[in-house]
Amino acid sequence: MKVKVLAFGALTEILDREFYAEAEDTATLWAKLRGAYPALTGRKLLVAVNSAVVTENVPLQENDVVALMPPYSGG
């Protein structure tokens, strides 16, 4: 599946803010990115698919939007 990936916060120093990737589920996507960018290893991460936070591995559909988010630090 080709999905759109959005990166936020400190992750934007390693990844582009927005790019496309191929993956069947969110766990595979993150594993692939870690393989390509070793600096991602060990990072705390929140994942949202189509603007809803997911807490487990979820299968991806074509054109899904996957957000990769470090811990929040607003306020």
Add this chain to the structure above:
Amino acid sequence: MKVKVLAFGALTEILDREFYAEAEDTATLWAKLRGAYPALTGRKLLVAVNSAVVTENVPLQENDVVALMPPYSGG
């Protein structure tokens, strides 16, 4: 002892805001006033002598200032 009496809040509808009275202690003062102004009977009261709140009957000195105060309602 001649003392200066200050009345506050709802008490000012019964007593003058400021007047002089003769009494040996705070309990006697209040009893005298109740005798003269029956509308005072049963009123909740805080008493201060020379700008310090007193919670028991205290003897009065000549020229003391006695404040008679209903429950506070600021804020």
Add this chain to the structure above:
Amino acid sequence: MKSEKKVWVEGAIAPQKVADSLASHASKTNIGAHAMFLGQIRADEIEGKTVRAIEYSAYRELADTGMTDIREAIFSKYELTCMHVYHSLGVVAAGEICLFVFTSAPHRKAAIEACEEVVERIKKELPIWGREIFDDDTHQWKVNT
């Protein structure tokens, strides 16, 4: 920081005072959090009559001492940078502000908790009385809950 401050305001507290007080803290860059409380006069309906204003009076001498006690206790208890309190005397109309408590601290917990404690202590400990004036010009004395 613990010095005497002017507490009493004749009539309503202007909303602009809140902005001005806040703006004056921009140079204190160790502050991370401000907490504010504002009391506003409610147009309560009581037995068919509506409160149109409250007239506040105080035993100033005792209230000033009480405010100093509160200030000192709050500064010993919380890690605060500043604290400002304004209370109206005289007539304040419904919809207007009669109390403004403003605490600032490096971190939010101290500012928030101090602000709330100051509000509670002011209501409980300061010799201030409110006379509720109704739309037909009758009145009754306010009772704090």
Add this chain to the structure above:
Amino acid sequence: MKSEKKVWVEGAIAPQKVADSLASHASKTNIGAHAMFLGQIRADEIEGKTVRAIEYSAYRELADTGMTDIREAIFSKYELTCMHVYHSLGVVAAGEICLFVFTSAPHRKAAIEACEEVVERIKKELPIWGREIFDDDTHQWKVNT
């Protein structure tokens, strides 16, 4: 009262916004208490460098949903009259305001508790990130405690 509100402010929140927001509530004469929280950028010193600003970014779509959830939960839990929240995006300098939470209610307990809960939930639940910019133009990503 529960309708969508504008939350995001480009750059710092002006102190005047606080006065204007407060003044606009004078006509709501069922309000008896306002609670406010303001976050201000601290010039923290970290390893000899001083924070001169924080640059905020957010995942807007998700943050808007989160803010709607918070608003609805707070209005169900507390007897509130209004609630306003403003959060900066972009660069906010040390000493400037980056967060403004404003709750109003007939009685103080609801206003104060709601305000504190909103602040905590915003920090915990909204996808916002702060990049601390030092005086030598290096930076680090803020971590909420």
